[in-house]
Amino acid sequence: MKIAVCVKRVPDMDARFRISADGTSLDEAGLKFDINEPDAWAVEAGLQLKEKAGQGEVVVLSLGPPAVQETIRKALSMGADRGIHLAADRIPFDGFSIARALAAELKDGAYDLILFGKMSPDSSNGIVGAIVAELLDCACVTAVSGLEMADGKGTAKRELEGAQEFVEFTLPAVLTVDEGLNTARYPSLKGIMAAKKKPLESRPAQLGEPMVTIESLAMPPDRPPGKIVGEGAAAVPELVRLLQNEAKVL
Amino acid sequence: MDDSLYFGEQHLAVRNMVRDFAREEIAPTAAKYDESGEFPWENVRKMVDLGLLGIPWPEELGGSGLDLLAYVSVIHEMAKVDASHAITISAHTTLGTSPIFNFGTQAQRERFVPLLASGKVLAGFGLTEPSAGSDAGGTRTTAVKKDGRYVLNGSKVFITHGGVGEVFVVTAVTTPGVGTKGISSFILTKETADRAKADAAGFGHDDSLPNTPGFTSGKKEDKLGWRASDTRSLNFEDAEVPEENLLGEEGQGFLNFMQTLDAGRIGMAALALGIAEGAYEEALRYASERRQFGQAISNFQGVSFPLADMATEIEAGKHLVYHAAWLAEHKKPFTKQAAIAKLFCSELAMRTTIKAVQIHGGYGYTKDYPVERMMRDAKICEIGEGTSEVQRMVIARQILREMRD
Numbered sequence: 001m002k003i004a005v006c007v008k009r010v011p012d013m014d015a016r017f018r019i020s021a022d023g024t025s026l027d028e029a030g031l032k033f034d035i036n037e038p039d040a041w042a043v044e045a046g047l048q049l050k051e052k053a054g055q056g057e058v059v060v061l062s063l064g065p066p067a068v069q070e071t072i073r074k075a076l077s078m079g080a081d082r083g084i085h086l087a088a089d090r091i092p093f094d095g096f097s098i099a100r101a102l103a104a105e106l107k108d109g110a111y112d113l114i115l116f117g118k119m120s121p122d123s124s125n126g127i128v129g130a131i132v133a134e135l136l137d138c139a140c141v142t143a144v145s146g147l148e149m150a151d152g153k154g155t156a157k158r159e160l161e162g163a164q165e166f167v168e169f170t171l172p173a174v175l176t177v178d179e180g181l182n183t184a185r186y187p188s189l190k191g192i193m194a195a196k197k198k199p200l201e202s203r204p205a206q207l208g209e210p211m212v213t214i215e216s217l218a219m220p221p222d223r224p225p226g227k228i229v230g231e232g233a234a235a236v237p238e239l240v241r242l243l244q245n246e247a248k249v250l
Numbered sequence: 251m252d253d254s255l256y257f258g259e260q261h262l263a264v265r266n267m268v269r270d271f272a273r274e275e276i277a278p279t280a281a282k283y284d285e286s287g288e289f290p291w292e293n294v295r296k297m298v299d300l301g302l303l304g305i306p307w308p309e310e311l312g313g314s315g316l317d318l319l320a321y322v323s324v325i326h327e328m329a330k331v332d333a334s335h336a337i338t339i340s341a342h343t344t345l346g347t348s349p350i351f352n353f354g355t356q357a358q359r360e361r362f363v364p365l366l367a368s369g370k371v372l373a374g375f376g377l378t379e380p381s382a383g384s385d386a387g388g389t390r391t392t393a394v395k396k397d398g399r400y401v402l403n404g405s406k407v408f409i410t411h412g413g414v415g416e417v418f419v420v421t422a423v424t425t426p427g428v429g430t431k432g433i434s435s436f437i438l439t440k441e442t443a444d445r446a447k448a449d450a451a452g453f454g455h456d457d458s459l460p461n462t463p464g465f466t467s468g469k470k471e472d473k474l475g476w477r478a479s480d481t482r483s484l485n486f487e488d489a490e491v492p493e494e495n496l497l498g499e500e501g502q503g504f505l506n507f508m509q510t511l512d513a514g515r516i517g518m519a520a521l522a523l524g525i526a527e528g529a530y531e532e533a534l535r536y537a538s539e540r541r542q543f544g545q546a547i548s549n550f551q552g553v554s555f556p557l558a559d560m561a562t563e564i565e566a567g568k569h570l571v572y573h574a575a576w577l578a579e580h581k582k583p584f585t586k587q588a589a590i591a592k593l594f595c596s597e598l599a600m601r602t603t604i605k606a607v608q609i610h611g612g613y614g615y616t617k618d619y620p621v622e623r624m625m626r627d628a629k630i631c632e633i634g635e636g637t638s639e640v641q642r643m644v645i646a647r648q649i650l651r652e653m654r655d
Contacts, residue, residue, distance in 0.1 A: 034266075070259075077263060186271050189301030189314035192263045 001056040001149075003046040004111045005080065006102055006129075007039040008091065009064060009071040010122045017219075024214040025090070026122075035071045038117025040184035042177040043075045046115055047185070049149060057081045061105060063098055063205050064091040077187035077195035086205035093123060094210035099131035101205040107136055113154075116176045118143050126176070133174035141169050145180035256319055256572045264316065265323045271300065272331040277620075280332035283478035284623050287470070289414050289444060290478050291451040294338060297369070298453050302328075302339055304367030307351060312364035318513075318579040322520045322571060329524025330531070333627035334478035336521045341410035341479075342366070344514040345635075346373025349419045350437060353498040353506045362417055362437060371442070371456050374411035376420035376484050377507055379404065384640050386421075387430040387504065391486060393422035398493050400424075400436060402465075402486040408634075412467045412482030413443035416459050420484065421503045430504035435497040438489065440465050443482075464489035475626035512585050514635050516574045519591035522599040522631035523567045529599075529606035529624040530560040536610050536619070547609075556605045563602070567595045586648035593641035596631035603628045 011017075012032040020027040035043075043060065050056040060075040062068040063086040072083035086101050106114060114136075119126035126142075133140030146157025146166075154173060158165040159180065187195070229238045243250045257265075275296055283290045297303060305321040307313025321343065329336035347366040350358055366373045382388035391404025402422050409418070418438045425432035439459040448454030468483035498506055534557055537548035547553045570591040577584035603625035607614035614621045632638045 073259075073263065077267075186300055187263070187267050188299065189264060189267075189305060189316060189320075190309070192260060192267065193309070193315050195263075196260060 001049060001053050001112045002110055003049060003056060003058045003113045003115065004061060004106055004109060005039070005042045005046045005058060005075065005115045006061045006132075007043065007071055007075055008036045008117070008120045009033050009062065009068045010036040010120050013121050019217045019219065023216050025217070033067065033071070035074050036117050036120040036122075037184070038119065038177055038179070040075075040078075040117075041179070041181055042115040042117050042175075043078055043080060044182045044184040045147060045175075045177055046113070047079045048182065049113070049147075059084060059109070059111075061086065061102060063101055064088055066202075069200060069202070072200055073195050074187060076198045076200070077191040078185055079191060080198075082198055083200040085200060085202040087202050088205040088207060092207060092210055093125075093214050094212040095123075095125045095127040096131055096212070097207045097210045099128045099135060101207050102128070103132050103135035104206040106132065112171045112173075114138075114172070114174045116174065118176045118178045129174050129176040136172070136174070139169040139171070139173035140175075141167055141173065142176045143178040144175045145178045147175070147181060254568075254572065256576050257323075260316070261320050261323060264320045265327055267300070268302070268324050268327040269330075271296070272328050272335075276328065276335050277331045280334075280478075280620065281617060281623065283332075283334065285477075285617070287472065287477045289447070289480045290335065290338075291444070291447045291454065293335060294369075294372075295451040295453055297335070297339065301369075303342055303369030303372075304347070305339075305343065307347065307363060307367040311351075311359065312366075312368035312370075314367075318516070318575050319572065322516060322575040325517050325520040326524045326527075326571070329521040330528035332478070333521060333525050333624070334476050336524060337410060337476055337479045338372075340514070340517040340521055341375070342369075342373050342415075344517045345375030345510065346411065346415065346417065346419065348513060349375070349435065349497060349506060349510050350417075352509070353435075353502070354437075355494075357494065358437065358497065365456055365459070366417060370453055371416040371459065372411045372414050372454060373417040373419075374409050374415040374484075375507075375510070376406035376409050376412075376418050376438075378406060378408050380407055384637060386507065387433070389421055389423055389433055391420070391422040392426070393424050393434060393436060393491070395424070395493075400491045400493065400496065402436065402438075402489040402491060404486050405468075406484040408471065408481055409467075409484050411480055412484050413470060414448070414454060414480045416440060416442050416455065418484065419497060420486075421507060422486075424500050424503075428501075431501050433503035434500045435503040435506055436491050437495040437497055438462055438465055438491055440467070443467050462489050462491065474629060475623070476630055477626075511636060512588055513578060515588040515592040515641075516571065516578060516584070518631065518635045519567075519571045519574065519588070519595040522592070522595035522628065523564065523571050525599040525624050525628050525631065526560070526567065526595065526602040527564050529603040529621050529628075530557070530564055532619065532621050532624075533557060533560070533606040533609040536613075540611075553609055556609065560602050560605060563598050567591070567598050570594055586645060589636075589641045589644040589648070592636065593638055593645065596628075596638055596641075599628035599631050600625075 018027040046058040058080040060080045061084045062072050116129035141156045144156040148155045154169050229235045301314035304313035305316050309315040350362050393400040393402045421435050424434040441461045442448045464487045466485050471481040537553050540547045574587040574591045606621040
């Protein structure tokens, strides 16, 4: 089985974000970056499928500036076989551009499965996997939290509101991975040593013209200050009145 | 220290992995093991799987094939979260495995290092005795050669992994009356004292290692800190060791363990530095969140200045530790720098953890926050693997010798 995993380099979301001077991007100074966590689950899924089959190849792709090679190396240190870096000045916001570039790279690769994380928290689009499936004309299952492969077909579990859905899909297929499918392994020291020697090709990303661009970024408005209406039972009527008339939650 | 001159891309990858692992897997369990004093077999199993028990040894001997700087950064990162787990790596690697790797015959290296570097079994180092600690030359344990075997009698105290371990390097007097020149070292094996837990964890025992009759471990020490680390006495009552388990030559024991302790000091310095940095990070976070007088307490100089002092000293400690490691890695003399790093960082760990508890106020004195454990864990750094007084002796000897030369 030949498996591609597409991974994204994302900032640590616990950081305090600042908007850079151009007004349309994050100021990356002082931010820590790592592989997007759902993408790490996708890498883990690929590795487990390969290990279970006892053969196959896991290829990791990432699009962006040279720094994304570090993200690819991390996936290689987890155990992926080789990496492909699609070079671009920055990771575009436009999911279609990214998907187009990935599809151009993936289409002649004879992959049985193409795995993505469900979404990345920095852009919250969650569309690249689905568009790649469309461009490659193959099956697509999103938000997969369980996976079985047998006889050239797959069965995936999806968590719905209050229910679980099981879908069968044909190969080749694009899957986007949700929480619950697995826990990503830590790279072992041997894995980190081995990653250094694994092939990592770099070529320009075929992005094309973006169809969506960021006009402006803004920090969320400050929360209005809280109001203390009084103390004890005496304050209850006024509190109820405010909750009804001002907050309109009662 | 992210772009330090000492670190390459791989060092950073190792450090990032260990930082994540320590934060996600070790930190949530540290208080539990501190409380119970149990050896954390399940956690150590995860450390074995990641290759953390054999960091600097070559891959062909079962190690991870990294260098001393990677090793030091792992100890540093682990200790930021929990000193007991860090000392497990340190004692196993520099004290238990390194003498066999450095001074062993080809046969000894091939026999023991793969078992230790892969983490299949745990190792320890027996030097300190009831009446020989800082004065290692006062060793009383004897080894008498008889029919192609050495017969050992005596005891060792405060031995890390004394119970859980299976392979030990211990010192004993082979030629009485000639002082340190009469000390030799031996490789001894026994079955782990925690066999059931070792079997459940899937490591810690190997059938090929004989259980030496007369070689036993004593009761587990109930300690102030490092409580999840297994510390016991070792006892030898006519313990017979085959001749081929003599490590190096007869009379070389003192010289060998002096070299072992030299290198071990860098790891201990990194461990102490990690405790200091871990406590500092806790204090920094707490001071930014805790509000008094209508604002974060970090706004008060009484709190922010100690934090600034901690940050300054920790930065200095990093340079001492990684420079000493770099010297050792590049086979340059490092005795003085290692002792300086160990002395400075041990005392730094004590100072910093006391300040961190103070910044936490009453909460810092409770087990709801990790800083009280860090304060208890820090103290032994000023004692173990050479007290601060011994470090000063080593440093003084070095600087006075340099002046004479």
